[in-house]
Amino acid sequence: MTVAVAHRRPPRRVLPSGGRRARRADQLAGWAMASPAVFFIGLFGLVPLVWSFVLSFQHSNFQTSPTWAGLSNYRALTHDPVFWQSVRQTLLYTVLFVPITLIGSLLVAAALNRKIRGITVYRLAVFVPVVTSTVATGVIFGWLLDPNYGVVNSLLEKAGLPAQGFFTSTREALFCIVGMTVWGWLGFGTLIFLAGLQSVPKELLEAAAIDGCTRRRAFWSVQVPQLRPVSAFLVVWLTINALQLFDEVYVTTKGGPLHASTVVVYYLYQQAFQFFHAGYAAAIAYVLFVAILALTLGELWLTRRLDRDRAS
Amino acid sequence: MTTHIETTPQHVQPGVDDVPAFRRSRRRRPSAWHLVLAPLGLVLIVPLLWMATTSISTLAETRRFPPGLPHSVQWVNFLTAWRQSPFGTWLLNSTIVSVSCVVGNLVLCSLAGYAFARVRFTGARVVFIVLLATLMVPFQVVMIPTLLIIKDLHLVNSLPALIAPNLVTPFGVYLLRQFFLSLPPELEEAAIIDGAGRLRILTRVLLPLMGPPLTTLTVLTFLNVWNDFLWPLIVTSSPHTMTVQVGLATFQSAHFTNWPVLMAGTLMSQVPVLLLFVAGQRYFVSSIASTGIK
Numbered sequence: 360m361t362v363a364v365a366h367r368r369p370p371r372r373v374l375p376s377g378g379r380r381a382r383r384a385d386q387l388a389g390w391a392m393a394s395p396a397v398f399f400i401g402l403f404g405l406v407p408l409v410w411s412f413v414l415s416f417q418h419s420n421f422q423t424s425p426t427w428a429g430l431s432n433y434r435a436l437t438h439d440p441v442f443w444q445s446v447r448q449t450l451l452y453t454v455l456f457v458p459i460t461l462i463g464s465l466l467v468a469a470a471l472n473r474k475i476r477g478i479t480v481y482r483l484a485v486f487v488p489v490v491t492s493t494v495a496t497g498v499i500f501g502w503l504l505d506p507n508y509g510v511v512n513s514l515l516e517k518a519g520l521p522a523q524g525f526f527t528s529t530r531e532a533l534f535c536i537v538g539m540t541v542w543g544w545l546g547f548g549t550l551i552f553l554a555g556l557q558s559v560p561k562e563l564l565e566a567a568a569i570d571g572c573t574r575r576r577a578f579w580s581v582q583v584p585q586l587r588p589v590s591a592f593l594v595v596w597l598t599i600n601a602l603q604l605f606d607e608v609y610v611t612t613k614g615g616p617l618h619a620s621t622v623v624v625y626y627l628y629q630q631a632f633q634f635f636h637a638g639y640a641a642a643i644a645y646v647l648f649v650a651i652l653a654l655t656l657g658e659l660w661l662t663r664r665l666d667r668d669r670a671s
Numbered sequence: 672m673t674t675h676i677e678t679t680p681q682h683v684q685p686g687v688d689d690v691p692a693f694r695r696s697r698r699r700r701p702s703a704w705h706l707v708l709a710p711l712g713l714v715l716i717v718p719l720l721w722m723a724t725t726s727i728s729t730l731a732e733t734r735r736f737p738p739g740l741p742h743s744v745q746w747v748n749f750l751t752a753w754r755q756s757p758f759g760t761w762l763l764n765s766t767i768v769s770v771s772c773v774v775g776n777l778v779l780c781s782l783a784g785y786a787f788a789r790v791r792f793t794g795a796r797v798v799f800i801v802l803l804a805t806l807m808v809p810f811q812v813v814m815i816p817t818l819l820i821i822k823d824l825h826l827v828n829s830l831p832a833l834i835a836p837n838l839v840t841p842f843g844v845y846l847l848r849q850f851f852l853s854l855p856p857e858l859e860e861a862a863i864i865d866g867a868g869r870l871r872i873l874t875r876v877l878l879p880l881m882g883p884p885l886t887t888l889t890v891l892t893f894l895n896v897w898n899d900f901l902w903p904l905i906v907t908s909s910p911h912t913m914t915v916q917v918g919l920a921t922f923q924s925a926h927f928t929n930w931p932v933l934m935a936g937t938l939m940s941q942v943p944v945l946l947l948f949v950a951g952q953r954y955f956v957s958s959i960a961s962t963g964i965k
Contacts (some may be wrong), residue, residue, distance in 0.1 A: 369951055373858075375937055385790050386791075386792045386793065387870065388869040389790035389791065390786075392785060392786035392790065393782070393783045395782065396675075396783035396839045397783070398842075399779070399839040400841055403813070403836040403915070404805035404841065407820065408808055408813055410804065411812055411815060421819070455938065470711065471705060471708070471710055475704055477705070478708075479714045480712070481711070484716040485715055487716065487945070488715060490948045491941060491944075492897070492900070492919075493898060493900060495937050495941050496899055496938045498919065498933065498934075499718050499719070500908075502721070502933070502934065508734050508930065510721060542715070545715070550956060551960060573880050602809075603809055605900075606900045606901065609900070609920070627811060628905075631814075636817055644813075644814075644815065645812065645882075647811060648812040652807065659707055
């Protein structure tokens, strides 16, 4: 979200402060007011960012003092088959999760954007998963999709279909995680789209109506194009979160079976806190950081370019 | 508020949807959209309903075929979950951590946001840009050194370790700074002429106007911290300091096959936030939406 916002800085307006005394008072007050925030963000934001970079060039096991490793962590990464598998799976996950969530939440928002009796109940049903924690989501879906006693397999059997392995199947685990996380994020996307739909100027809809436009046509040709900035934000936001997937994997599959659902952050977690390869994990973290930055900036660049092409 | 809507088609209604007079046949009540919305809502809510159903069933009932509602409500599942694991402690820990982070963000981000928006001091611009840059850093990138810092401070396995990294967020500073910039400076001029200090202006003149952004910051901080999993997972290992999310994950591995008790525990862990959400749905929705729109 921040990335989308930060580029447009509003004009800075500082009150005309009185004489020299007032200005000196402002010096003091400014630093006094800002310093607690600066201290905490520095200590837990900036210092670890630099430290992490240094750590990625070291061998460290959290206990003994680290030794210099040069580029060997990064070099080892390029030969690590599990790392590459986790990269492929993270990308596959992202490529599925982002569009499904985006289109799904647009359709749900369109359906919810009307005043009919009981709409608040439907909205509640859509929004409740947003506040359900990722851990609870994982536990609940683990039960729904339990291969032996889960309700989904019961229903499949009843319909005469073969029971599935779901999280225990190497072929299905990642797709189950996609489905589960789409459920968790659909309400968020819907919320953003609903707010976007409601900020479409009424004059546009009135003009469309005067021109004899049907309601459905007005939705696709008038309202949806107005949602471009909102959609751009959502794509960026969903991508960032998809690349950082961890909680649901930890709770349901622990990256398995046979690494079939190991995503980058899960592998990073394993390297750091199960194998105690802190330096190697830091290298993974930095690769992830650069990838997220590049993808985010790339998406922003693309949307702006598309906007310019449309305008001309 | 929706009761009068369908009766008079000519009546101009205030809803978004009903503004222009689109070509359409006279709408029958009830709206046909229920046929779309009811199954949709049901599909989305089914996982949570199934959690609730399982939590009041016996183990045998969860294994019968086809699945259905329990014969009698088994409250004992909740009792078992509560007795076997310190859910009370976990919920209390989560509450302490979340509330501390909310208060920290409200106070410290207001101060810093105001300073960066209105007070002229050396280095303000550079410092602000550097703070803003940390917004783009995913937590996973900094989590290992953060843990090392917490270790050096001898805070591992403590509530302060859970609170400190989230006590101030660059997002909060940014959000409130933008809000202060949107206020007319004239508001403060009179107070400045009267010789009021900056802190006094902030608390007496501006604070009463800060309802909406502070609500947003409260809701988002609370949700983020309450539902946070990775940081509490790596920094706590004792059941006494765990938050409810990490507690639930350990509870899950301990009761992997006793689904009714596991679902009872899961439900208990979600109840506080669910109740808050239902009570303050309006605030939740506008807070989450405002971050997306801006």
